[in-house]
Amino acid sequence: xxxxxxxxxxxxxxxxxxxxxxxxxxxxxxxxxxxxxxxxxxxxxxxxxxxxxxxxxxxxxxxxxxxxxxxxxxxxxxxxxxxxxxxxxxxxxxxxxxxxxxxxxxxxxxxxxxxxxxxxxxxxxxxxxxxxxxxxxxxxxxxxxxxxxxxxxxxxxxxxxxxxxxxxxxxxxxxxxxxxxxxxxxxxxxxxxxxxxxxxxxxxxxxxxxxxxxxxxxxxxxxxxxxxxxxxxxxxxxxxxxxxxxxxxxxxxxxxxxxxxxxxxxxxxxxxxxxxxxxxxxxxxxxxxxxxxxxxxxxxxxxxxxxxxxxxxxxxxxxxxxxxxxxxxxxxxxxxxxxxxxxxxxxxxxxxxxxxxxxxxxxxxxxxxxxxxxxxxxxxxxxxxxxxx
Numbered sequence: 510x511x512x513x514x515x516x517x518x519x520x521x522x523x524x525x526x527x528x529x530x531x532x533x534x535x536x537x538x539x540x541x542x543x544x545x546x547x548x549x550x551x552x553x554x555x556x557x558x559x560x561x562x563x564x565x566x567x568x569x570x571x572x573x574x575x576x577x578x579x580x581x582x583x584x585x586x587x588x589x590x591x592x593x594x595x596x597x598x599x600x601x602x603x604x605x606x607x608x609x610x611x612x613x614x615x616x617x618x619x620x621x622x623x624x625x626x627x628x629x630x631x632x633x634x635x636x637x638x639x640x641x642x643x644x645x646x647x648x649x650x651x652x653x654x655x656x657x658x659x660x661x662x663x664x665x666x667x668x669x670x671x672x673x674x675x676x677x678x679x680x681x682x683x684x685x686x687x688x689x690x691x692x693x694x695x696x697x698x699x700x701x702x703x704x705x706x707x708x709x710x711x712x713x714x715x716x717x718x719x720x721x722x723x724x725x726x727x728x729x730x731x732x733x734x735x736x737x738x739x740x741x742x743x744x745x746x747x748x749x750x751x752x753x754x755x756x757x758x759x760x761x762x763x764x765x766x767x768x769x770x771x772x773x774x775x776x777x778x779x780x781x782x783x784x785x786x787x788x789x790x791x792x793x794x795x796x797x798x799x800x801x802x803x804x805x806x807x808x809x810x811x812x813x814x815x816x817x818x819x820x821x822x823x824x825x826x827x828x829x830x831x832x833x834x835x836x837x838x839x840x841x842x843x844x845x846x847x848x849x850x851x852x853x854x855x856x857x858x859x860x861x862x863x864x865x866x867x868x869x870x871x872x873x874x875x876x877x878x879x880x881x882x883x884x885x886x887x888x889x890x891x892x893x894x895x896x897x898x
Contacts, residue, residue: 510656510657510658510680511654511655511656511657511666511673511676511677512582512585512586512654512655512656513585513586513589513590513652513653513654513673514585514589514653514654514655514665515589515652515653516589516590516593516650516651516652516653516670517650517651517653517667517882517883517886517887518593518647518650518651519879519883520592520593520595520596521596522595522596524591524592524595524596524600524603525600526595526600526603526604526607527587527591527592527595527603530587530591530607530632531584531587531588531591533572534572534574534580534583534584534632535580535584537572537573537574538573538574538577538580541573541574548575551573552573552575552628552630553628555569555570555572555573555630556569556570556573556628556629556630557569557570557615557618557619557628557629557630558625558626558627558628558629559618559619559622559623559624559625559626559627559629560623560624560625560626561626562619567611567612567615567616568608568611568612570615570628570629570630570631571608571611571615571631571632571634571635572632573630573631574630574631574632575630575631579631582633583631583632583633583636584632586633586636586640587632587636587639589652590636590639590640590643590652591603591607591636591639593643593646593647593650594606594639594642594643594646597642597646597717598642598712598717606638606639606642606705606708607635607638607639608635609638609704609708610634610635610637610638610639610641610642610701610704610705610708611632611634611635611638611701613634613638613700613701613703613704614633614634614635614637614638614694614697614698614700614701614704615629615634615697616700617634617696617697617699617700617701617703618634618690618694618696618697618700620696621690621696622690622694622696629694629697631694633694633697633698633701634694634697634698634700634701635701636701637681637697637698637699637700637701637702637705638701638702638704638705638708639705640674640677640702640705641674641678641701641702641703641704641705641706641707641709642705642706642708642709643670643674644670644671644673644674644675644706645705645706645709645710645713646709646713647670648669648670648671649669649670649671649887650669650670651667651668651669651670651886651887652667652668652669652670652673653665653666653667653886654666654667654668654673667886667887674702677702678699678702681695681698681699681702682695682699685699722849723811723816723845723846723849723850726845726849726876726880727811727842727845760784760785760788766785766786766788766789766798767798767799767802769782769785770782770785770786770802770806771802771805773785774805774806774809779806779809779810779812779813779815780813780815780818782806782809783806783810783815783818783822786798786803786806786822786825787821790825798825798829800826800829800830800833800834800835801835803822803825803826803829803830804826804835804838804839806822807819807822807823807826807839807842810822811842811846816846816850816851817850819842819846820843820846820847820850820851823839823840823842823843823846824843826839827839827840827843837863837864837867837868837869837873838868838873840860840861840863840864840868841860841861841864841868841873841876841877843857843860844857844858844860844861844864844877844880845857845861845880847860848861848880848883848884852887854884854887854888857880857884858881858884861877861878861880861881861884862877862881864877865877865878865881
């Protein structure tokens, strides 16, 4: 058994819908307390009774909980995964997805218990759908879980989302096989997560753009639209390009490298500027490159989403101007690119540690620390601990 207690997946926007859904769940629960020792009256009024199917109660049942433990467990799961799924789908998309997952979970329950007079209540079916979507959208994000085996062996583990959600799904299937639907509707959990995974795969494959996590950290303003417009050029989000080696005769031969790079950037062509840069590098002439020009080139490549070439320019800057005034910023940007775009954590972490110690901007130092913590969470696995007596 395990409970999620956090994740290493930063959100990009304020998840208003996520907070709103959690708030409504809490408010409805405290409202139900007025029924005192007879909460079943409230459950029957707003829960979904399979034998007395009511379309409205497909939705109201998602906001009714039996006791505080029921509410707390559901909200804990939702707190961990909901904000990032809203980030991916947008506010309206997340609102619709959450409730459609809940409907799918309720219908699965009804399909297996159609003659039951016991009301179905709780948000766990909808939350199961959100968990399935999280595993599809962020399969390698680390979820921090607290696990226990008969309360004799406990620990904290960082588990990839696809494995954490997969193990939870397997747990629901096994519990359904052993216990049936007594007390807990494992059918609803299974139906919700199957819907969530299937719907997220369709959305990701047909409509959603890949998020630009590197640009998000830099704050470059290069926000990727969440929804694709199919049938149009440039629908795919930009990816890291390989360094370009200029063909013979393509570039002017009688120009200063710095001047050629600057002119290309002013003309709005960072790829041409990068070709001049690689020519200078091939001739071992980058030692004559101006540091401010190199930083401008690298930043333009970042703006264009060409993270491979940008990383090469930052590397050259650090090799050529290790004590230059722009070196800390170059180290920060290179570290983030290596971490986010290429998952080269062994090279990224020392650069970020240097930034945390030497960068003059407190915000950058904090960002470097946050990124190092994210890397550490990716690399950690299990940290067991003993129970206190």
